[in-house]
Amino acid sequence: MVEFENPSGLTVSAASPEASICSTGNQTAPSVAPPRKKRSLPGMPDPDAEVIALSPKTLMATNRFVCEICSKGFQRDQNLQLHRRGHNLPWKLKQRTSSEIRKRVYVCPEVSCVHHDPSRALGDLTGIKKHFCRKHGEKKWKCERCSKKYAVQSDWKAHMKTCGTREYRCDCGTLFSRRDSFITHRAFCDALAQESERSHQTLVVASTEGGLKVQVVPPPPPPPASCSPPPPHTPSTGVLSPVLSIQSSELPENPSGILQQQGATGLTTTTAAATASGSSTSSGTVSSSSGVFASIFASSAPAGVSQSSQSPSSYTDLICAIGSDRAVAEPMSLSLSSSLYLSNNSSSLFPPSEQDHHRHYAQAPQPALSATALLQKAAQMGATGSNSSFLRGLGLAMPSSSYHQDNSSTGTASQWNSDGKQENNVVASGLGLGPPGSDLMMGPSSLFGNKPTTLDLLGLGLGSGGGSSGGFEAFFTSIGGNLDVAAAAAAASYGGVSSGGGD
Amino acid sequence: MERTLFTPKEARYPNNQSNGHYQLEMQSTNQPQSSHTSTSRSSDSGEPCGDGKWASKLLRECARAISEKDSTKIHHLLWMLNELASPYGDCDQKLASYFLQALFCKATESGQRCFKTLTSVAEKSHSFDSARKLILKFQEVSPWTTFGHVASNGAILESLEGESKLHIIDISDTLCTQWPTLLEALATRNDETPHLKLTVVVTASIVRSVMKEISQRMEKFARLMGVPFEFNVVSGLKSLGELTKEALGVQEDEAIAVNCIGALRKIEVEERGDVVRMLSSLQPRVVTVVEEEADFSSSKTDFVKCFEECLRFYTLYFEMLEESFIPTSNERLMLERECSRSMVRVLACEDEKGHDGDCERRERGSQWSERLKEVFSPVGFSDDCVDDVKALLKRYRTGWSHVLTQGDDSSGIYLTWKDEAVVWASAWKP
Numbered sequence: 001m002v003e004f005e006n007p008s009g010l011t012v013s014a015a016s017p018e019a020s021i022c023s024t025g026n027q028t029a030p031s032v033a034p035p036r037k038k039r040s041l042p043g044m045p046d047p048d049a050e051v052i053a054l055s056p057k058t059l060m061a062t063n064r065f066v067c068e069i070c071s072k073g074f075q076r077d078q079n080l081q082l083h084r085r086g087h088n089l090p091w092k093l094k095q096r097t098s099s100e101i102r103k104r105v106y107v108c109p110e111v112s113c114v115h116h117d118p119s120r121a122l123g124d125l126t127g128i129k130k131h132f133c134r135k136h137g138e139k140k141w142k143c144e145r146c147s148k149k150y151a152v153q154s155d156w157k158a159h160m161k162t163c164g165t166r167e168y169r170c171d172c173g174t175l176f177s178r179r180d181s182f183i184t185h186r187a188f189c190d191a192l193a194q195e196s197e198r199s200h201q202t203l204v205v206a207s208t209e210g211g212l213k214v215q216v217v218p219p220p221p222p223p224p225a226s227c228s229p230p231p232p233h234t235p236s237t238g239v240l241s242p243v244l245s246i247q248s249s250e251l252p253e254n255p256s257g258i259l260q261q262q263g264a265t266g267l268t269t270t271t272a273a274a275t276a277s278g279s280s281t282s283s284g285t286v287s288s289s290s291g292v293f294a295s296i297f298a299s300s301a302p303a304g305v306s307q308s309s310q311s312p313s314s315y316t317d318l319i320c321a322i323g324s325d326r327a328v329a330e331p332m333s334l335s336l337s338s339s340l341y342l343s344n345n346s347s348s349l350f351p352p353s354e355q356d357h358h359r360h361y362a363q364a365p366q367p368a369l370s371a372t373a374l375l376q377k378a379a380q381m382g383a384t385g386s387n388s389s390f391l392r393g394l395g396l397a398m399p400s401s402s403y404h405q406d407n408s409s410t411g412t413a414s415q416w417n418s419d420g421k422q423e424n425n426v427v428a429s430g431l432g433l434g435p436p437g438s439d440l441m442m443g444p445s446s447l448f449g450n451k452p453t454t455l456d457l458l459g460l461g462l463g464s465g466g467g468s469s470g471g472f473e474a475f476f477t478s479i480g481g482n483l484d485v486a487a488a489a490a491a492a493s494y495g496g497v498s499s500g501g502g503d
Numbered sequence: 504m505e506r507t508l509f510t511p512k513e514a515r516y517p518n519n520q521s522n523g524h525y526q527l528e529m530q531s532t533n534q535p536q537s538s539h540t541s542t543s544r545s546s547d548s549g550e551p552c553g554d555g556k557w558a559s560k561l562l563r564e565c566a567r568a569i570s571e572k573d574s575t576k577i578h579h580l581l582w583m584l585n586e587l588a589s590p591y592g593d594c595d596q597k598l599a600s601y602f603l604q605a606l607f608c609k610a611t612e613s614g615q616r617c618f619k620t621l622t623s624v625a626e627k628s629h630s631f632d633s634a635r636k637l638i639l640k641f642q643e644v645s646p647w648t649t650f651g652h653v654a655s656n657g658a659i660l661e662s663l664e665g666e667s668k669l670h671i672i673d674i675s676d677t678l679c680t681q682w683p684t685l686l687e688a689l690a691t692r693n694d695e696t697p698h699l700k701l702t703v704v705v706t707a708s709i710v711r712s713v714m715k716e717i718s719q720r721m722e723k724f725a726r727l728m729g730v731p732f733e734f735n736v737v738s739g740l741k742s743l744g745e746l747t748k749e750a751l752g753v754q755e756d757e758a759i760a761v762n763c764i765g766a767l768r769k770i771e772v773e774e775r776g777d778v779v780r781m782l783s784s785l786q787p788r789v790v791t792v793v794e795e796e797a798d799f800s801s802s803k804t805d806f807v808k809c810f811e812e813c814l815r816f817y818t819l820y821f822e823m824l825e826e827s828f829i830p831t832s833n834e835r836l837m838l839e840r841e842c843s844r845s846m847v848r849v850l851a852c853e854d855e856k857g858h859d860g861d862c863e864r865r866e867r868g869s870q871w872s873e874r875l876k877e878v879f880s881p882v883g884f885s886d887d888c889v890d891d892v893k894a895l896l897k898r899y900r901t902g903w904s905h906v907l908t909q910g911d912d913s914s915g916i917y918l919t920w921k922d923e924a925v926v927w928a929s930a931w932k933p
Contacts, residue, residue, distance in 0.1 A: 142890065144894065145894055146894055147890050147891045181642065184639065184680055184683045187683035188683075
């Protein structure tokens with residue numbers, strides 16, 4: 001092994017097939033080996049460390065450690081040492097040379113690579129091997145389901161565990177099991193079209209409500225997303241995979257999306273690490289604005305997590321239960337037409353877009369009932385399919401005075417309502433069951449913007465015990481009632497195309 | 504004596520509002536016969552067959568009667584079909600209903616008018632939302648269109664690898680649903696994301712009206728993906744034969760790919776060679792062609808043959824739709840209605856110059872290959888691309904498969920539904 005010094009102290013050469021070792025950095029006296037190996041920060045190798053440059057051949061060689069006595073090769077240094085003991089070496093030669101105690105960092109042999117520079121060396125041999133394979137190697141491992149290719153077998157194995165099990169959720173609330181349909185849907189989704197209008201509204205909200213759980217428009221349901229296991233952020237993620245994964249379903253120019261992500265992690269009891277990884281992922285996306293939000297979230301993350309302990313765990317349980325019910329009922333469906341609230345025979349003529357919105361509005365109010373009780377009630381409500389008179393029968397208070405919804409949705413709501421009752425209109429607009437397309441997105445924005453008012457509207461304030469249960473029942477019923485009425489209206493019109501409720 | 508094919512007492516025009524039923528009243532059967540005297544009034548043609556495939560029998564007989572100009576038989580069969588047909592029934596009933604309309608138009612030489620009516624009705628009821636919902640739902644349940652997308656995208660990406668200025672000329676009717684996945688691939692795969700210019704050529708008026716919304720969505724999505732993007736629409740062409748290099752805005756430093764999905768069949772048969780030559784004058788790196796596998800080119804010469812082919816193809820299509828969608832699906836209904844326009848166009852409209860609307864004369868992959876081979880040479884799909892196709896088909900219900908062609912008869916991949924080739928995808932280079 002050749003060891004040479006150089007005035008610049010930074011030269012690294014790989015002239016010989018064997019490893020060449022150079023010293024870098026300052027030439028202070030070699031310190032005593034630290035009692036414990038410190039793990040240096042990624043990207044900032046220990047300046048006292050030895051830089052080792054291996055040729056690609058040596059790097060990829062499986063038996064890198066060679067016994068000097070019998071030239072037997074070993075994969076690991078420990079194995080070599082164990083073997084050397086068998087040679088009964090005299091004590092002097094048994095000792096490892098002092099230089100070997102020094103921390104080693106490795107550079108990538110690929111000249112054009114950023115890690116070729118010793119200042120960006122990686123501290124782990126396995127790490128540099130994997131890096132070299134991933135970046136500069138041939139991708140020999142391929143996933144059958146999605147045709148994704150990998151150069152490192154362990155990456156491929158990790159992918160195979162999650163491929164096909166992962167679900168994607170669009171901002172509009174629709175769930176996808178297939179990545180390609182998700183991408184195509186996303187490109188045409190109304191949520192995409194609306195985002196630029198929302199962005200500066202939500203900006204204001206973001207800064208004031210750090211621990212906001214229920215999100216501003218677009219209001220996708222973060223809680224269900226967090227019920228499924230958070231997708232592993234594989235090291236070799238491209239630009240898109242963090243963006244399109246469940247937790248981070250937002251885009252560089254959608255700060256509100258990043259809000260949702262924060263909300264998601266805040267609601268569940270995921271660790272701060274997950275939150276941090278989420279924020280760091282979002283800050284990694286291509287936009288300067290996201291960095292701002294990342295810092296907001298980083299600071300409010302603890303607040304979010306602590307606040308989440310207040311929110312009823314039954315809420316998330318309920319959502320999880322609903323989510324799993326849906327998943328069982330129709331594994332391949334997108335619009336999840338077999339939702340709790342609708343009877344199936346109305347789903348064909350009735351525009352399914354309503355279902356999407358009902359789903360995520362259902363998550364907005366926070367019930368005080370237990371999950372099972374709510375589900376039972378919902379099942380009963382769905383079975384009866386009652387109409388608007390039920391609402392009045394419940395004596396649901398409609399504080400229309402305190403709640404000013406934009407009335408563009410009222411017009412369409414009345415279209416659905418055969419009696420044209422004011423209460424139903426308010427409820428409908430309160431639920432955001434307005435006309436599709438842009439107005440549906442309008443609904444929730446004011447809905448969630450006036451969060452306390454909304455909860456009171458439906459009598460679902462956290463403090464009110466008895467009132468909340470009735471309110472929640474009515475909530476389910478009103479959906480069923482409105483939809484049944486609307487289904488009848490839709491059936492009457494031409495082929496369902498020109499129905500007021502949808503496409 | 505004049506040829507009196509059919510003089511109904513009351514023939515109301517096809518009513519396309521709630522039901523497509525004809526209200527025909529037939530005269531008594533004492534019509535002056537023309538040259539052919541049909542002696543065989545087969546009585547069994549009225550009874551539904553044991554295996555339930557009565558529609559194809561009746562329809563074939565009717566087509567034969569029309570080509571033989573046997574008006575008595577035509578009356579009889581049209582009447583029977585009318586009785587049994589329904590656009591809301593099972594496959595046989597649907598096929599009977601839509602083909603009845605086309606045959607009726609053929610017999611009464613009212614194809615042009617009928618086609619215009621159908622087109623204007625469709626235009627009125629279509630919107631961006633409905634079109635989007637329709638096509639996305641279709642793509643979710645069936646790989647009929649996504650097959651072509653995946654194969655084409657794979658070929659395009661591979662041939663444009665390493666280029667920094669891409670220009671894709673898209674002549675298709677799938678409303679840009681092909682491009683989000685390509686944009687995503689451009690954003691994630693390459694180290695240096697290239698600049699993409701997308702020029703979409705539309706002829707169908709139905710598509711034109713929604714292009715504005717589509718362009719907005721595409722631009723937003725490309726921004727989202729972080730791909731520098733430019734979107735152009737070339738509309739206002741009456742037919743693809745009018746397309747020119749200048750209209751496409753092709754520039755010197757661009758790497759060009761031409762993507763023709765269901766496009767070549769829209770060109771009038773006589774102009775097809777010219778258009779192919781024009782495409783090669785653009786000097787593209789790759790031309791991807793995807794067409795449905797059917798031969799409707801013999802309509803003028805041999806009506807019955809063309810009809811049989813139509814029947815075969817649309818039977819497959821309708822069966823595929825029935826098995827892919829839920830029974831009460833609105834989307835399936837709309838797709839079936841769109842077929843009716845094609846049927847009328849192919850079977851009942853004479854090809855005249857200046858005819859409104861697109862031609863729909865499909866040809867088989869082997870036929871297209873012959874045309875394309877005059878100017879281009881085939882590019883095989885790489886293993887990766889084929890793997891992508893395989894992975895795609897796995898995501899759908901069973902029944903779908905693919906076949907790679909060997910030999911130079913026709914190059915490309917076929918999508919098969921129950922072992923019948925239905926869609927053909929290929930790639931070409933100059």
